[in-house]
Amino acid sequence: MSAVSRILVLGGGRSSEHEVSLASSSSVAEGLRTAGYEVRSVVIGRDAVWRDEAGDELSLTPGRGIPEIDVVFPVLHGPFGEDGTIQGLLETIDVPYVGAGVLASALCMDKVVFKDLMAQAGIPQVNYGAVTVARWREHPQAVLRELEALRLPVFVKPARLGSSVGIARVAEASALRAALDDAFRYDPMVIVEAAATGIEVECSVLGNGDPIASMPGEILLAGGESGWYDYEAKYTPGGMQLMVPARISQSAQERVRELAVEAFVRSGCAGLARADFFVDGESVLVNELNTLPGFTATSVYGALFAASGLPYPELLSRLVTLAVERHEFERAHSF
């Protein structure tokens, strides 16, 4: 290991995924210790305050880094954690950190911006339409008419959330209005997507400029109550199972890995991301990139690399090294 030995793990956060993040961040801290690092943990409260292990509030000085810390490992999900805001703060403090920078974090969090970017890159995905709250209030009939082109069923989603919160699958035209109203409770921008067929496949990506992709895994839903990967399936123990490798053809597996890397590079991601897909036969569609996916030792991100021959502590160690490399690379430019 290089001179880098002291890691600050950031967990918790202001979003509804606070508890999920605490589970991920304690796994990460433990894995880093196994890998030989000295680890300190800071929990960000739902009240946004940062507290150390003793419960004392942290004070940070822009440009001064974090005393006695070489690298920060944010393990935060959703708004104010995965969306570029914390990343901007860490840039301002001037400390290397694991994962995507400001722009890639923000754009992967915004389903409309992400899909527009993928469309421009010619990356296959479902058809979709974006609706602003202003347009919905002023011209609801016109909006509903335009969305007819997507055909039912559709998925209605707040543009910038996670964990399936605020998402509805709409199979009847009469239910579309209420689904839009509901999604607008969470975000002034809503995306409506044609429903993809097939199974859900996920692929982990690791690297900076020249990333690698794990073996693809398949998400098996236990209850199948709603038929899709809703909040319940995500957070009920046993709600989902990961099958590695995914039961898809060799060529579809290769396509998943190739598109995972392409989406990662096109979004300007760094360090890590989990790329999620819909696969039906040979049809492979990108759903989304998660720049800070669930990160316990058994979460999909780590499990896919473990199955690909990279154990969890080594994976964490690689991420720390990538953080330092990216920090040095960025600082080498004139600005």
Ligand SMILES: Nc1ncnc2c1ncn2[C@@H]1O[C@H](COP(=O)(O)OP(=O)(O)O)[C@@H](O)[C@H]1O
């Ligand atoms: N266009 C779609 N077609 C089919 N299923 C979808 C579609 N969009 C979302 N889903 C289902 O909803 C889940 C959550 O949607 P996703 O866009 O991944 O939101 P989140 O960011 O909350 O994870 C997906 O894992 C999938 O089960």
Ligand SMILES: [Mg+2]
């Ligand atoms: Mg998802």
